[in-house]
Amino acid sequence: MPELPEVEVVRRGLERHVLDATIVDAEVFTGRSIRRHLPGAPDFVDRVRDRTLTAARRRGKFLWLALDDDAALLAHLGMSGQLRVQPPGTPDELHLRIRFRLDDGRELRFVDQRTFGSMAVSAGGAILPSELAHIAPDPFEAGYDEDAVVDAMRRRRTNVKRALLDQSLISGVGNIYADEALWVARLHYARPTATLRRAEARRVLAAVREVMTAALAVGGTSFDALYVGVDGERGYFTRSLEAYDRAGEPCSRCGSPIRRDRFMNRSSFTCPRCQPRPRRPHW
DNA sequence: GCTTGCGCCTGAATGC
DNA sequence: TGCATTCAGGCGCAAG
Numbered sequence: 001m002p003e004l005p006e007v008e009v010v011r012r013g014l015e016r017h018v019l020d021a022t023i024v025d026a027e028v029f030t031g032r033s034i035r036r037h038l039p040g041a042p043d044f045v046d047r048v049r050d051r052t053l054t055a056a057r058r059r060g061k062f063l064w065l066a067l068d069d070d071a072a073l074l075a076h077l078g079m080s081g082q083l084r085v086q087p088p089g090t091p092d093e094l095h096l097r098i099r100f101r102l103d104d105g106r107e108l109r110f111v112d113q114r115t116f117g118s119m120a121v122s123a124g125g126a127i128l129p130s131e132l133a134h135i136a137p138d139p140f141e142a143g144y145d146e147d148a149v150v151d152a153m154r155r156r157r158t159n160v161k162r163a164l165l166d167q168s169l170i171s172g173v174g175n176i177y178a179d180e181a182l183w184v185a186r187l188h189y190a191r192p193t194a195t196l197r198r199a200e201a202r203r204v205l206a207a208v209r210e211v212m213t214a215a216l217a218v219g220g221t222s223f224d225a226l227y228v229g230v231d232g233e234r235g236y237f238t239r240s241l242e243a244y245d246r247a248g249e250p251c252s253r254c255g256s257p258i259r260r261d262r263f264m265n266r267s268s269f270t271c272p273r274c275q276p277r278p279r280r281p282h283w
Numbered sequence: 284g285c286t287t288g289c290g291c292c293t294g295a296a297t298g299c
Numbered sequence: 300t301g302c303a304t305t306c307a308g309g310c311g312c313a314a315g
Contacts, residue, residue, distance in 0.1 A: 001308060032292090036311095061309075079308045080293085095293090114292045116309065158286070167310080175308065265288080266308070287315075297305075 002077045004061060004138055004172030005215040010083055011063045015056040017085045022052045022103040033097035033112060037120035047121040048073060060138045060171025066126035074120045074129050081117030084109045138172035139209045150201040153193050160204060161189035162264060173208055176244045179269050181207035183243035188275045189268050243269040
């Protein structure tokens, strides 16, 4: 379940291992994995063949490799996607979806069990692929304007967790870091955004940056050598989580058992004492 | 125009 | 033991 910190780790790995490499050929094994590349697999392969990778960039959970013709090889890892750089002769992974052969014999591989992830080639999108026009800047981008996010959030007629997960408002936050940030900020997920005081909105956005920065500091040390990837088992969320997936365990602040609710068709974890459910009406 | 809900997908975990 | 069901999650799009 890669969110922004995990995707950033992958981006850094790509920057380190495949920059300046040239793709000599590609194979698409699963059409669904390039469903966002509307012209289809033969076109996808044509557009990456003989292209040199000139930069590795990211916005929120999307990342892309700039190509030397100003196009971009765009990737979203979805829930289970991995990008791996493998030496020649490495056996194919069970869920290998796309293979890129590099000019030095290594392969860049897109591996994705659940196929919620995808890749595409965006023409002329080396700086910012047009597919990402509707994705808001993430909290670590130069163009991120936290005051503007505070204002936009308070104008929404929704609740604070839904707002955090809305990639058109702020990008890179998924279910896990949303719960962690809300715990740090002591806000309940169902709190209507329209009732947030400015200071509360600022508090939760600061918490988003805080939990992601901490995760990145740990995640950045978990990957090395000849592969870059998000490993579902290890390296990911080895850092201690305060709320997410801790149902029944004591809150580290007050000792109350963490509670799990079904919310928005997904799990939400809160401390019932530190994050009391908003009374309504709430002004 | 904005908000909400669903479908996509596979393997692990759980239930009977 | 074995089969069936539930769950996990982000995104895009349709419906409200």
